[in-house]
Every structure is written in structure tokens, then in C-alpha cells.
Amino acid sequence: MNYNNPVIKGFYPDPSVCKVDNTYYLVCSSFQYFPGVPIFESKDLINWTQIGHCLTRKSQIQLDTVNSSGGVFAPTLRHNNGRFYMTTTNDTTHQNFYVWTDDIYGEWSEPIYVDQGGIDPDLYFEEGKTYFMSNGTDDYGVGGIVQCEIEIESGRKLTPSRSVWQGTGGRYLESPHLYKINGRYYLMVSEGGTEYGHMVTYARGNSPSGPFEAYKNNPVLTNRNLGGYELQGVGHGDLVQDQEGNWWLLHLGFRQTGQYLTFHHLGREVFLTPVAFGEDDWFTAGHKGTTLMSFETDRITDTIIQQEKKVFTFENTDWNLDWCYLRHPVAEHYQLESDKVKLKGTGVTLDVPASPTFLGIRQKDFNAVISCEISLTNGEAGITLYMDENHHYDLALRNHQHGYEVIERLNIGDIKSTEKAIELGHCNHATLIIKATPTLYHFYVQIEDTETLLGSAQTKYLSSEIAGGFTGVLIGLYATGESPDCNAVFSRFSCEYY
Ligand code: 6LW
Numbered sequence: 001m002n003y004n005n006p007v008i009k010g011f012y013p014d015p016s017v018c019k020v021d022n023t024y025y026l027v028c029s030s031f032q033y034f035p036g037v038p039i040f041e042s043k044d045l046i047n048w049t050q051i052g053h054c055l056t057r058k059s060q061i062q063l064d065t066v067n068s069s070g071g072v073f074a075p076t077l078r079h080n081n082g083r084f085y086m087t088t089t090n091d092t093t094h095q096n097f098y099v100w101t102d103d104i105y106g107e108w109s110e111p112i113y114v115d116q117g118g119i120d121p122d123l124y125f126e127e128g129k130t131y132f133m134s135n136g137t138d139d140y141g142v143g144g145i146v147q148c149e150i151e152i153e154s155g156r157k158l159t160p161s162r163s164v165w166q167g168t169g170g171r172y173l174e175s176p177h178l179y180k181i182n183g184r185y186y187l188m189v190s191e192g193g194t195e196y197g198h199m200v201t202y203a204r205g206n207s208p209s210g211p212f213e214a215y216k217n218n219p220v221l222t223n224r225n226l227g228g229y230e231l232q233g234v235g236h237g238d239l240v241q242d243q244e245g246n247w248w249l250l251h252l253g254f255r256q257t258g259q260y261l262t263f264h265h266l267g268r269e270v271f272l273t274p275v276a277f278g279e280d281d282w283f284t285a286g287h288k289g290t291t292l293m294s295f296e297t298d299r300i301t302d303t304i305i306q307q308e309k310k311v312f313t314f315e316n317t318d319w320n321l322d323w324c325y326l327r328h329p330v331a332e333h334y335q336l337e338s339d340k341v342k343l344k345g346t347g348v349t350l351d352v353p354a355s356p357t358f359l360g361i362r363q364k365d366f367n368a369v370i371s372c373e374i375s376l377t378n379g380e381a382g383i384t385l386y387m388d389e390n391h392h393y394d395l396a397l398r399n400h401q402h403g404y405e406v407i408e409r410l411n412i413g414d415i416k417s418t419e420k421a422i423e424l425g426h427c428n429h430a431t432l433i434i435k436a437t438p439t440l441y442h443f444y445v446q447i448e449d450t451e452t453l454l455g456s457a458q459t460k461y462l463s464s465e466i467a468g469g470f471t472g473v474l475i476g477l478y479a480t481g482e483s484p485d486c487n488a489v490f491s492r493f494s495c496e497y498y
Contacts, residue, residue, distance in 0.1 A: 001296075001297065001298075001300050001301065001302045001304065002294055002295070002296050002297075003046045003272065003294060003295055003297065003300060003306050004293065004294045004306060005231065005253075005271045005272060005291065005292065005293050005294065005295070006253070006255070006269035006270055006271050007045070007046050007047075007048060007250075007270055007271065007272045007306075008026075008028075008040065008048050008269060008270035009269055009362075009364040009365055010266060010267065010269060010362030010363060010364035010365075010472060011267025011268065011269070011362050011363075011471055011472030011473070011474070012028040012038065012267075012268075012269060012270050012362070013028055013029050013074070013194075013236070013252045013267065013268035013269075013470060014028055014029040014073070014074035014075065014120075014175070014236050014252055014268070015028055015236075015237070015238060015250045015251065015252060015270045016028075016074070016075055016076045016077045016177070016238045016250075017077065017238045017240045017250045018077050018078055018079050018084075018238075018240065019240050019241065019242075020079050020084075022043060022243065023041055023042070023043060024041065024042045024043070024240060025040070025041050025077060025079075025084070026039070026040045026041075026042070026048065026077065026250060026270070027039050027040075027054060027075045027076075027077045027086055028040075028075070028270070029072055029073050029074045029075060029088070029470070030053075030055075030071070030072045030324075031066075031068070031069050031070065031071045031072055031073075031469075031470060031471055032063060032066045032067070032068055032069070032070060032071045032326060032327055032353070032471075033071075033324040033325065033326065033327075033360070033471075033474075034055075034061075034063055034324060034325045034326075034328055034329065035053035035055055035056045035320075035324065036053060036054065036055030036056075036060075036061050036063075036071070036072045036088075037053055037054035037055050037072060037075050037086060037088060038050055038052075038053055038321075039051050039052045039053060039054060039077075039104065041104075044300060044304045045242065045248060045250075045272055045300070046272065046300065046304065046306045047304075047306060047307050048270075050321045050322070051104065051105060052104070052320075052321070053320075053321075054075070054086045054099055054101075054108045055072065055099070055108070056107065056108070057107075058328050059110060060099060060108070060110060060111050061090060061111070062090065062092075062093060063327040063328055064327060064328060064355075065092060066090075066092040066327060066353075067092065067353050068353055068388035068389060068469055068471065069388070069468070069469035069470045069471055070091050070092040071090060071091060071092055072088055072089075072091075073088060073089040073090075073091045073119050073120065074088065074089070074119065074120045074175055074236065075087065075088035076088075076120075076121060076122045076123055076177065076238070078123045078124075078125065080123075080125040080152075081125075082102060083100050083101070083102055084101050084102075084104050085098050085100045085123055085152075086098060086099055086100075086108065087121040087122070087123050087132075088121065089119045089120065089121060089134070091119060094117065095113055096113070096114045096116055096117070096118070096119075096121045096132075096134060097111040097112060097113045097114065097155070098111070098112055098114070098121070098123065098155070099111055099112070100112075112154065112155040113155055114132055114148075114150055114155045114157070115155075115157055116132060116134055116136070116146060116148055116157065116161045117134070117137065117146075118134035118135045118136020118137070118146055119134060119135060119136070119174065120134055120135055120174045120175045120176060121133065121134045122134070122176050122177050122178060124178040124179075124208060125152075126180065126208060129149055129208075130149060130150050130151070131147055131148075131149055131150075131178060131209075132147065132148055132150045132157075133145055133146065133147045133164075133176045133178060134146055134176070135173050135174045135175075135176060135189075137163075138160070138161045138162050138163040139160040139161045139162070140160075140162070140163075142162075142163040143163060143166070144163035144164065144165055144166040144167070144173065145164050145165045145167070145173065145176040145187065145189060146161045146162065146163050146164070147161065147162055147163075147164045147208075148160060148161040148162070162209070164187070164209050164210045164212065165187055165189070165203055165210060165212045167189055167191050167201060168191060168201050168214055168218050168219075169191075170191025170192045170197070170199060170201070170219075171191065171192060171193055171197075172190075172191060172192065172193040172194070173189055173190075173191050174190050174191075174236070175189055175190040175235070175237075176188070176189050177189075177238050177239070178208060179239055180208075181277075181281075182277075182281055184205070184206065184281060185204060185205050185206065185207060185208050185210075185212075186202055186203075186204045186239075186283075187202060187204070187205070187210070187212050188200060188201075188202040188237070188238075188239065189201055189202065190235040190236045190237075191219070191235075192219075192222070192224065192235065194233060194235065194236065194252070194268065194470065195233055196224060196232055196233055197222075197224050198222065198223075198224065198233045198234060198235030198236070198253075199218075199219035199221065199222035199224060199234075199235055200219055200220050200221040200222070200234070200235050200236075200237055200249070200251065200285065201214070201215070201218040201219045201220060202214075202215050202218070202220055202283075203215060204281075204282075215282050215283075217282075217284075217289075219289065220283065220284060220285050220289060221234060221235070221237070221249065221251070221273060221285040221286055221289055221290070221291065222235070222289065222290070223253065223290050223291055225290075226290055227259075228259045228260075230255050230256060230293060231253050231254075231255060231256075231271070231291055231292070231293055232253065232254055232255075232256050232262070232264070233252070233253050233254045233268065234251055234252070234253035234271060234273075234290075234291045235251060235252060236251055236252045237249045237250055237251025237252070237273075238250055238251070242299065244299065246274070246275075246276075246299045247274075247275035247276070247277065247283065248272060248273065248275055249272070249273045249274075249275050249285050249286075250270060250271070250272055251270075251271055251273065251291070252268040252269065252270065252271065253268065253269065253271045253291060254266070254267070254268050254269060254464075255269070255366075257366070257438045257439060257459065257460070257463075258439075262465075263459075263460050263463035263464070263465040263466070264463055264464055264465070264472075265363075265387070265460070265462045265463040265464070265472065265473050266362075266363055266364070266365070266366070266472045266473060267362070267464070267470075267471055267472015267473070268470070268472065269472075271291050272295075273285050273286040273291045273295070274286065274295060274297060274299065310496060310497050310498070311494060311495070311496045311497075312361060312493075312494070312495040312496075313493055313494050313495075314338065314339050314340065314491070314492075314493050315338065317361065319336045319341075319359075322361050323359045323360065323361050324359075324360055324361075324474075325355065325358060325359065325360075326354075326355050326356060326358045326360070327355040328355055329355055329357075329358075330346075330355065330357075332344070333345075333346065333357045333479075334357070334359065339491060340489055340490060340491040341359060341477065341489075341490045342487065342488070342489050342490075343357045343359070343381065343477065343478070343479040343487070343488050343490065344479065344486060344487055344488075345357050345379045345380065345381065345478075345479030345480040345481040345486035345487075345488065346480065346481075346486070347480070347481070347482050348480065349480050350384055350386065350389060350392055350394065350411075350476075350478060350480065351390070351411065351416070352389055353389050356478055356480055357478060357479045357480065358384075358386075358476050358477070358478045359476065359477045359478075360386060360475060360476040360477075361474065361475050361495065362472065362473075362474055362475075363385070363436070363472065363473045363474065363475055363495075364497065365497040366436065366437065366438040366459075367436060367437055367438070367497060367498050368434075368435075368436040368495055368496060368497045368498070369433065369434075369435050369436075369494075369495075369496050369498070370383060370433065370434040370435075370475055370494070370495045370496075371431055371432065371433040371434075371446075371492070371493070371494050372431070372432055372477065372490050372491070372492065372493040372494070373429065373430075373431045373432075373490070373491045373492045374397050374430065374431075374432060374488055374489070375397075375428055375429035375488065375489045376397045376398070376399065376404065376428050376429070376479075376486075376488045377399075377428070377483075377485050377486065377487045377488070378399055378481055378483040378485045378486045378487070379398065379399065379479060379480060379481015379482070379483055379486030379488075380396050380397070380398035380399075380479070380480050380481055380486075381396060381397055381398075381477075381479040381480075381486075381488030381490075382394050382395050382396025382397055382398075382432060382477075382478065383395050383396070383432050383434060383475065383476065383477060383478075384475075384476040384477075384478055385434065385436075385441060385462060385473050385474075385475060385476075386473065386474045386475075386476045387462040387463075387467045387469075387471065387472075387473055387474075388467055388469055388471065390411065390412075390413055390414075390467065391411060391412060391413070391461065391466065391467040392462070392476075393408075393409070393410050393411070393441055393443075393457050393462065394407070394408070394410075394411070394478075395407075395408055395432045395434055395443045395445075395454070396409070396432075397424070397428070397429070397432070397488075399428070403423070403424060403425045403426045403427075404423075404424040404425070404426070404427060404428050405421045405422060405423050405424055406421070406422045406424060406430055406432065406445040406454065407419075407420065407421045407454075408420045408443040408454040408455045408457075410457050410461075412461045412466070413466075419454070419455045419457075420443075420454040420455050422445055422452060422454060424447070427447075430445050430446065430447055431445070431446040431492070432444070432445060432446075433445070433446055433451065434475075436459070437459075438459065439458060439459055439460070440456050440457065440458060440459060441456065441457050441458075441459060442455075442456045443455055443456070443457075459473075475495060477490050477493070
């Protein structure tokens with residue numbers, strides 16, 4: 001059969017995967033968004049369904065002072081003795097911790113902190129021992145992939161942290177994962193930075209702590225030499241073995257726009273790449289060490305169909321799974337119903353790294369028509385294409401002294417510009433429509449049956465290349481205003497990809 005990448009679209013970076021019985025489970029990083037660390041499940045590696053989040057309570061993760069692209073960095077998901085563990089970093093507070101659950105559909109524990117620095121923590125379990133790894137500096141001042149043994153019940157360190165591998169010389173050595181395969185220990189990492197030079201490298205040894213010998217054909221996976229190819233920045237992955245014994249890599253990458261001076265605005269997504277072990281027990285990945293937008297494989301039977309949901313509405317999404325908040329929401333400001341949502345705006349705007357009244361869903365593809373009916377009492381309410389507080393495009397309804405208007409406002413770095421306003425008089429509701437293409441967003445208001453174009457803006461200015469950071473564009477519904485009566489009702493939401 002032929003499957004297409006990405007297997008999970010939209011901003012879901014740093015995947016980590018484990019298999020329990022016949023099911024694969026996968027987690028991703030979530031930065032300043034709440035709830036933290038989305039969890040997906042799959043039976044076949046190509047169809048993934050979100051089933052929850054690991055960090056659903058404020059007591060588990062402090063996000064209040066977290067800047068955009070701070071907060072929850074790359075997680076690792078593992079299963080040991082019937083229990084799931086998810087370890088991650090709050091990069092803003094510089095804390096590594098893990099949470100656990102015996103029921104992956106239920107709640108996770110309070111955090112257990114580990115006194116080892118760095119990011120991208122990993123857990124490896126063997127014969128009653130737990131090895132904790134991250135990238136950083138060890139207790140002797142040596143940098144690299146740093147490892148200690150911990151007591152799993154308490155997170156207490158049982159050994160000093162020691163640097164066990166320095167990688168192959170690429171910048172930003174990160175995302176360590178340790179595996180035992182055919183009697184040997186494989187330490188897989190990423191290097192090159194999570195940009196166009198990203199790559200997966202690995203080494204192997206005879207003990208969990210090394211010494212490790214690097215694979216001589218590293219990087220085992222990179223698209224850095226495929227100039228002009230849509231899929232770039234591949235790296236940061238995790239290995240998993242399927243029912244038939246085949247190995248796969250789930251890893252991040254991004255889809256770029258353009259061929260030269262390219263950019264990407266949908267964030268880093270999840271890709272699936274076949275892995276094969278040779279007779280010498282070194283492994284190779286993908287097509288000549290690269291990841292493709294689609295793979296022909298006989299490892300997955302033709303009877304399995306890769307499904308893709310094309311239309312997202314209030315009715316067919318779940319507030320707790322598909323939608324997320326910026327940092328910790330003030331619950332009273334959100335009234336979530338099956339076919340509508342009522343938002344109460346506050347003086348907190350989209351322009352600050354705080355928690356405005358905001359509900360976001362990831363933009364999962366380039367071409368889309370997004371629409372929503374909005375009615376407002378006071379203040380401003382609308383749809384935002386949100387990359388961070390300094391980079392977002394807003395299409396909104398707002399009131400002024402004499403009535404209401406629809407505005408298109410662009411926020412690009414230090415420039416904040418209301419490009420267009422259309423008067424609505426005393427009419428306090430309208431249907432707002434955004435049409436997205438790979439390079440442009442077009443903003444419309446629909447009054448009765450007439451659609452009026454307010455203007456267009458380039459997708460490029462919401463990209464990682466312009467905005468920086470590790471996230472991707474979210475489609476946000478928001479309300480803001482100083483008046484105590486800033487109330488908005490959003491209904492008939494639809495985001496249709498084509
Ligand atoms: C993550 C690091 C990385 O922790 O980006 O792609 C960082 N690699 O491993 C943020 O996602």
C-alpha cells in the first residue's frame with residue numbers, strides 16, 4: 001500500500017511513541033498551550049486519533065509565566081510494568097519531570113521532578129533499573145547526552161549524572177532515546193537544530209551507559225540535502241516495532257512553502273518512515289536516508305485505508321481534545337456547548353504573553369475555508385490566525401460609539417495595522433470567513449448572502465522563519481475588551497480543508 005506523510009498534520013512536534021499490546025500511543029510537545037502534551041493512539045501507524053492530554057491540571061504544569069515557545073518541550077512516552085510514563089521539560093522553569101498513569105484514557109499523576117538539567121528527557125527501563133537521560137551538562141561539567149539512574153517512585157537520583165555520548169559533531173545534540181535491540185543498546189538522537197539542517201543520528205554499545213560507537217553512515221535520516229523538496233527539517237524521532245517485527249521511525253518534519261527562500265507556518269508535524277536493520281545490526285531509514293511525502297510499503301496491508309478528516313466543526317470536534325487554550329484559562333470565561341461557544345473577553349489582548357480568552361485549533365493544511373458566525377455585545381471578538389503574540393492576523397467584530405464594524409488587523413512584529421474596517425451599523429453579528437492558500441490568507445465578511453473581501457495577507461509573516469519559535473499557526477476564536485459586558489457567541493464554526 002501507499003501511505004502519505006505527514007501522518008499527523010498541524011503543529012504536533014517532537015513525537016514519542018510506544019506500543020502496548022496491539023496499540024501504538026504517541027505524545028507531542030505543547031509549549032504554552034493548555035492542556036499540555038496531546039496523546040494519540042493508532043492500530044496501524046498511519047491513522048492516529050487523539051485520546052487525551054497528559055497535563056490537564058495546573059498542579060502538573062505551571063504555564064502562567066511561560067513565553068511563546070517556552071513551557072512544555074519534547075516528551076518521551078514509555079510503558080513499564082503496566083504503567084505509562086511521560087517525561088518532559090518545563091523549559092521556562094528549567095525543570096525535568098515525569099507523570100504516570102495506569103489508564104491512558106484517564107488522569108495522570110502529579111509531577112515527579114528529577115534533579116538533572118537539560119531538555120528532552122528520556123526514560124529507559126531494564127531489570128528494575130530506570131535510566132534517565134537528557135541533553136545538557138553532567139555533574140562533572142561535561143556536555144552531551146547525560147544519564148543517571150533514578151528511583152522511579154520518587155525521581156531521586158541513584159547515581160551522578162554522566163555524559164555518555166557527544167553525538168557526531170552537529171549542533172544542538174538533543175532528543176536522546178535509548179533502546180535494547182537484539183542484545184545491543186542503541187542511543188538515537190537528533191543534531192543540526194530543528195530547522196533545515198535537522199538530522200537523526202545514532203550510536204550503539206554493549207551497556208546502557210556506553211561506551212557508544214557511532215553508526216558510520218550518520219546521519220541515518222535527514223532531508224537537508226533535498227533542496228526544493230516540500231518536506232524539510234526531519235529529525236527528533238522515536239523508534240517503534242510493529243506486530244510483524246518491522247521497525248519504524250515516527251519523527252518531526254515540516255512542509256515548506258516555495259522552493260527558494262522557503263518558509264513554513266503550519267509548525268512541525270508527525271511523519272512515519274520505515275527503518276530496516278541490516279545483517280550487521282546497524283539500521284537505515286527511509287529512502288536513502290531521507291523521508292518522503294509518501295511511501296510505498298508492503299508492511300501495511302492494502303485493506304488499511306488512510307483516513308483524513310477534512311471538515312472540522314463544533315459538532316464533530318471535542319472541546320477537550322481538538323481545542324486548546326493559551327496558558328491556564330479562566331474557566332468562567334468559557335461556556336462550551338455542543339453547537340456554540342460563549343466567550344467573555346477581558347482586558348487581556350492577544351498581544352501579550354498571558355491568557356486572553358482564546359480557544360484554538362491547529363491549522364492542519366495549507367488550503368482551507370474557515371468560517372464562523374459571531375455575535376457580540378461589547379468589545380471585540382473574532383477569528384485569529386495565531387502564531388504568537390507578535391505575529392497574528394485577526395478578523396473581528398468590534399463595537400464603537402455608533403455601532404459595530406468588522407475589521408481586518410495584521411500584527412507582524414512591531415507593526416500592528418488595522419487594514420480595513422466595514423461598518424455594520426447597529427447589526428451586532430456577522431459571518432466571518434478566512435480562505436487560506438499556501439501563500440495567502442483572504443479575509444471576508446458575509447452579510448446576508450453577500451461576501452465582501454476586506455483584504456489579504458501573506459502566510460509567510462506567520463512562519464517560523466519570521467516569527468521564530470517552535471509552534472505553528474492555530475485558528476483561534478477570541479474575545480477581548482475592557483467592558484464588563486464583553487460577551488460573544490460563536491456558532492456554525494467550520495474549517496474545511498481541500
Ligand atoms: C525540542 C528539541 C527540538 O525540545 O526542539 O526538534 C525543541 N528538536 O528536541 C522544542 O521542540
